[in-house]
Amino acid sequence: xxxxxxxxxxxxxxxxxxxxxxxxxxxxxxxxxxxxxxxxxxxxxxxxxxxxxxxxxxxxxxxxxxxxxxxxxxxxxxxxxxxxxxxxxxxxxxxxxxxxxxxxxxxxxxxxxxxxxxxxxxxxxxxxxxxxxxxxxxxxxxxxxxxxxxxxxxxxxxxxxxxxxxxxxxxxxxxxxxxxxxxxxxxxxxxxxxxxxxxxxxxxxxxxx
Amino acid sequence: xxxxxxxxxxxxxxxxxxxxxxxxxxxxxxxxxxxxxxxxxxxxxxxxxxxxxxxxxxxxxxxxxxxxxxxxxxxxxxxxxxxxxxxxxxxxxxxxxxxxxxxxxxxxxxxxxxxxxxxxxxxxxxxxxxxxxxxxxxxxxxxxxxxxxxxxxxxxxxxxxxxxxxxxxxxxxxxxxxxxxxxxxxxxxxxxxxxxxxxxxxxxxxxxx
Amino acid sequence: xxxxxxxxxxxxxxxxxxxxxxxxxxxxxxxxxxxxxxxxxxxxxxxxxxxxxxxxxxxxxxxxxxxxxxxxxxxxxxxxxxxxxxxxxxxxxxxxxxxxxxxxxxxxxxxxxxxxxxxxxxxxxxxxxxxxxxxxxxxxxxxxxxxxxxxxxxxxxxxxxxxxxxxxxxxxxxxxxxxxxxxxxxxxxxxxxxxxxxxxxxxxxxxxx
Numbered sequence: 035x036x037x038x039x040x041x042x043x044x045x046x047x048x049x050x051x052x053x054x055x056x057x058x059x060x061x062x063x064x065x066x067x068x069x070x071x072x073x074x075x076x077x078x079x080x081x082x083x084x085x086x087x088x089x090x091x092x093x094x095x096x097x098x099x100x101x102x103x104x105x106x107x108x109x110x111x112x113x114x115x116x117x118x119x120x121x122x123x124x125x126x127x128x129x130x131x132x133x134x135x136x137x138x139x140x141x142x143x144x145x146x147x148x149x150x151x152x153x154x155x156x157x158x159x160x161x162x163x164x165x166x167x168x169x170x171x172x173x174x175x176x177x178x179x180x181x182x183x184x185x186x187x188x189x190x191x192x193x194x195x196x197x198x199x200x201x202x203x204x205x206x207x208x209x210x211x212x213x214x215x216x217x218x219x220x221x222x223x224x225x226x227x228x229x230x231x232x233x234x235x236x237x238x239x240x241x242x243x
Numbered sequence: 244x245x246x247x248x249x250x251x252x253x254x255x256x257x258x259x260x261x262x263x264x265x266x267x268x269x270x271x272x273x274x275x276x277x278x279x280x281x282x283x284x285x286x287x288x289x290x291x292x293x294x295x296x297x298x299x300x301x302x303x304x305x306x307x308x309x310x311x312x313x314x315x316x317x318x319x320x321x322x323x324x325x326x327x328x329x330x331x332x333x334x335x336x337x338x339x340x341x342x343x344x345x346x347x348x349x350x351x352x353x354x355x356x357x358x359x360x361x362x363x364x365x366x367x368x369x370x371x372x373x374x375x376x377x378x379x380x381x382x383x384x385x386x387x388x389x390x391x392x393x394x395x396x397x398x399x400x401x402x403x404x405x406x407x408x409x410x411x412x413x414x415x416x417x418x419x420x421x422x423x424x425x426x427x428x429x430x431x432x433x434x435x436x437x438x439x440x441x442x443x444x445x446x447x448x449x450x451x452x
Numbered sequence: 453x454x455x456x457x458x459x460x461x462x463x464x465x466x467x468x469x470x471x472x473x474x475x476x477x478x479x480x481x482x483x484x485x486x487x488x489x490x491x492x493x494x495x496x497x498x499x500x501x502x503x504x505x506x507x508x509x510x511x512x513x514x515x516x517x518x519x520x521x522x523x524x525x526x527x528x529x530x531x532x533x534x535x536x537x538x539x540x541x542x543x544x545x546x547x548x549x550x551x552x553x554x555x556x557x558x559x560x561x562x563x564x565x566x567x568x569x570x571x572x573x574x575x576x577x578x579x580x581x582x583x584x585x586x587x588x589x590x591x592x593x594x595x596x597x598x599x600x601x602x603x604x605x606x607x608x609x610x611x612x613x614x615x616x617x618x619x620x621x622x623x624x625x626x627x628x629x630x631x632x633x634x635x636x637x638x639x640x641x642x643x644x645x646x647x648x649x650x651x652x653x654x655x656x657x658x659x660x661x
Contacts, residue, residue, distance in 0.1 A: 272659045275657065308575040
């Protein structure tokens with residue numbers, strides 16, 4: 035039996051949803067939000083980037099509102115965080131790794147959809163980046179905070195996503211985009227993001243140039 | 244003569260627009276915004292939720308930009324608040340009741356449109372909630388504040404909207420959605436919201452579980 | 453050889469993109485953002501208003517994601533600001549004039565697209581205003597600041613844009629919209645905006661009425 039690439043992308047997409055939903059729920063609990071705030075932050079962190087992607091690609095109803103399994107996975111993951119949060123807080127490094135994995139998965143699925151729809155290279159990479167980082171930005175704006183994506187060690191968040199999305203767009207342009215490339219690109223994003231956190235990498239600072 | 248359900252929904256929609264526009268204008272005056280800020284907050288508070296709804300449902304040009312009567316009602320209501328604001332400030336409880344009525348009306352019209360377009364139950368309820376609460380979120384973000392919807396006594400804002408939208412989606416699923424059900428659901432949202440304010444109800448707090 | 457109005461509008465549009473991208477990059481450097489933040493603020497300041505316009509007009513993929521030349525102009529302009537920023541800081545008045553010119557260009561192109569798509573007068577003017585001011589609002593929200601558009605001397609930002617957009621919509625309604633009118637309207641917006649800054653004009657304050 036052959037598993038189609040579309041099916042695998044769907045499964046990876048749901049994994050990314052769960053990971054980002056958990057990160058949204060952890061944030062909501064830390065900020066002492068109530069259960070509505072927890073479900074909302076879980077949903078927007080997990081699916082906000084995909085909704086932006088679908089709006090930018092002018093697709094029909096965004097997949098997060100078309101296929102209820104996405105919202106269900108986000109809500110259940112968010113609620114599952116409540117009784118397990120002490121465990122999660124104690125092992126925060128794995129959470130950051132999961133967050134990095136979500137970044138990689140969404141950059142790959144976003145760039146794949148954009149490239150397959152025929153977007154030019156630079157816009158397709160940008161759609162991948164928006165898919166991967168948009169949920170976090172909406173999460174922070176709804177929580178009334180400055181988006182983390184531009185600050186401190188969150189800085190090296192956009193660059194791994196852009197590299198992974200670029201790999202997808204180049205592979206698509208060369209006619210060599212397949213499941214192996216997708217998984218490799220998502221893994222590479224995850225590893226670069228984790229290394230950036232571990233080694234404290236920074237992007238160049240224009241005001242020092 | 245029979246009045247169609249669509250006509251009644253249109254009238255209820257315009258009532259919700261006026262109510263939310265007034266709440267946006269009151270906020271703008273309290274924060275000493277100028278007349279441009281007043282008109283903008285009136286417009287986004289009144290029509291931001293509907294614009295988000297129309298974007299999520301992938302409809303054509305959002306109704307707030309397609310039918311000028313919505314913007315006109317929002318702007319006139321916003322300006323009408325200026326000379327009457329002392330009266331409005333003195334009777335702030337009625338303003339909260341009107342705001343609760345707007346919440347109910349928009350939850351009902353949003354969920355109705357989503358269900359009639361064939362969305363699954365959970366996404367249709369969420370579209371109702373976004374329609375009802377999205378204007379307030381955009382209003383607060385534009386005013387540079389943390390969205391009220393997750394804070395303090397505003398917490399029980401999403402839950403009544405979700406209950407009302409659920410009633411609409413269930414009635415639609417059972418084939419029993421009609422004008423009476425719509426008005427009943429909007430009234431129920433209004434009453435639950437007002438009761439939540441009056442009795443100081445809270446949603447469960449995950450960090451205390 | 454005749455140059456079509458569409459071609460001229462495209463060129464004006466790219467000039468507006470460059471001007472707004474430069475203002476976003478200057479802001480990013482002042483706030484000590486890294487190069488990713490600089491490119492992001494340059495992009496959203498330059499193209500955020502146009503993306504909102506295309507979403508509201510229910511066009512296909514927003515032009516900023518369809519035609520890569522927009523993103524390329526925004527990114528190159530943003531990077532070009534880095535070595536020249538001391539010059540730019542010293543001559544900040546020209547920057548404000550360029551910003552005012554971008555405001556005029558985007559108000560004109562946004563209102564033209566909306567009117568030609570058949571929107572009613574008030575919504576068409578509003579689309580012009582959103583096109584002209586939306587990028588700045590998204591830029592400020594992403595930078596974690598209250599949108600400048602409602603504050604202090606930024607107050608008279610919406611009004612010139614609305615006047616310019618109104619001139620376009622009226623000319624379109626009278627069948628007299630042509631290149632001369634477009635340039636005149638964009639220039640008028642620029643001059644009113646610069647005069648408002650120079651003379652410290654304010655819009656009426658409702659809380660003092």
